[in-house]
Amino acid sequence: NAPPPSIAAPAPPPIFRDPERPVASRVADLLGRMTIEEKISQLECASPAIARLQIPAYHWWSEGIRGVSRAGRATTFPHAIALAATWDPELVFRVASAVGDEARVKHREAPSAQYHGLTYWAPATDLARDPRWGRVMETYGEDPYLVGRMSLAFIRGLQGDDPRYWKVAACVKHLAGYAQETGRHETIFTISPRALREYYLPPFREGIMEGKAALCMAAYSGLNGFPGMANSAILTDLLRGEWKFEGVVASDWEAPRYLRSKYHFADSDEAALAAAIRAGTDILFQKHTPYTNLLAAARSGALPETLIDRALTRAFTVRFRLGMFDPPERVPWSKIPDAVLGSQEHLALAREANRASLVLLKNSAVPGRLDPSPILPLDGRKLDSIAVIGPYGDRLQFGVYESEIKAAPPVTLFRGISARVGDHVAVRSAPWFDLDESKKGRAHAKKLEEARRGQKASIEAAIRLAAQSDVVIAGLGLGKKNEFEGKDRLDLALPKEQQELIERVCEANPATVVVLINGGPLAIDEIDANAPAILEAWYPSEQAGHAVADAIFGDFNPAGRLPITFYSSHEPLAPLGEVEVSRGQTYLWFKGKPxxxxxxxxxxTRFEYGALRLDRAQASAKDLLQASVEVRNVGGRDGDEVVQLYARRLTSSVPMPRKQLCAFRRIRIPAGQSRAVMLPLRISDLAYWDEARRAFVVEPGAVEAQVGASSADIRAKAEFRIE
Structure with missing residues (x-):
């Protein structure tokens, strides 16, 4: 009999398909198999499939700053500015982790679709130096330390804790100095080295060096001579050189097109795109494909293949770290069940975060009444009727980047309050007509006139309803026509029709509680003078009505704190384009009374502070000083206190901030009890950037540590010296 034919051993899989190999080897193997045309196609945000290598298409653009956005049903959490108001990084971590879980489910639904990827343009690590900025809602406020802590928590929650695979790749944005919409596509700001290093950059440094963020987005705006995505001093020297960033730098949406059309940075699109990649940008985020221009740049020699490989090494490393080239069973995050999407657990977390973000701005007795007690919390047993009025009485405004299809029907103030009090209290609302004065034309003018008449009637109806009710809950605030990406505000006022409404409502019924729905700060002096209670609710979660009702009726004790200053007017502010914060911007440098x-x-409830104690009287630049204070709840309710530690230089050879936040802790203290609060102070945080030495310097001298309930409510002080 003839011997059986030999059976050839199966060919081993390509190295890039072998999950046992190091990621660097796999990426190098993959790039070695790709043609120049295939490589260039992968520099685009919408990266096409490469069929012969069985590489699926991938879209880098997904949004998740406060929940999975633009991808259908998902949980909408409070906006970033609201999360900052919690002063609770652990809670922000849990919110981000939930967003990451839902992102994994969405990716499984449509792995190659836009908004279904695993690279999320979040968090916004920008600093809100000016309250008029249209994107304040997307930030964690005005302070570098607070923004850094919150960004770090969000990054860690989103990316997960697996040593091999990221749950979702987080992106710190927008590097650097971006803080206004006006002229953002064509303005190059000149920012001093001190302002850049001491104010704008620290949160990004923390997100990258401590948080290990996978991506970084370059700003639309330019900095010190160069557009954001073509600034090698930032994207290469600083980001890669100093901070050792190994991830992907992405341009912002359509930014590649603006290099030539707005900035006139190069004579051709090919030259502009080549300059961006040469400067350190890796992924080009553009509607109309840049493929043709990139290919022309490569063939002309303006874009060497070595630079293309550099960009793609970073890009594919991220995709490998997300497990996109490995069997799903090896990736722990692929096992997240579909049931987490809009789950009851996530809705409960949205409500918890919403509650923690509420800031009680005012709470006093009702004017003209004998009872000296503050109006809040309300006692539902003593009420027969409640009026819920205003533009956000029975409608919610979420700001930008909410989930288009909520996990559950959004809970308005009217619905939340009605559910809380039950049938024994009559809860009534009045309709509200919105005015859209942004559109032009005769047809719209006619509609606008009709809307004005409707709004006038709705104001009159609200006044009548207020006068007939025991208590009024007025939902006021801003919306997408007032502040959003692409539009800054001219002032800090509420819309005029809302000012008229609340003035007349307070006259008709002094027992009025104002609930603010907004992103950026508001100048509301007259409301503060007339309404006995004001609750800042920001752009909330879909559980907003329940959270606000919980606070108003005392089911929990509100303990949110402002992550940004509320001014009495825009008039004391520096011009919107002023980038040097030392010229009177933020609590760090503002000398007026906000x-x-x-x-x-x-x-x-009320909290009392004991003496501030430091573990040493002298410290060096590398020390971590420990501060401690005993805080006692001397009121009749359990509550959270946000204990804040500030430092003020008593001696310095250069101008320094009036004070700066160095540590904080949100802590729950039962009524009648006290807690010892430990707060670490890094002496290196007190450094200034020496422009001559091009280095941070901690200057010897006296420092005053301050602990208190806000930047203006300091309860105890202690001095130490830096040697």
């Missing part, structure tokens, strides 16, 4: 200071927030 309406509500940074870190401010009231409680239904």
């Amino acid at each position: 309406l509500y200071p940074f870190g401010y927030g009231l409680s239904y």
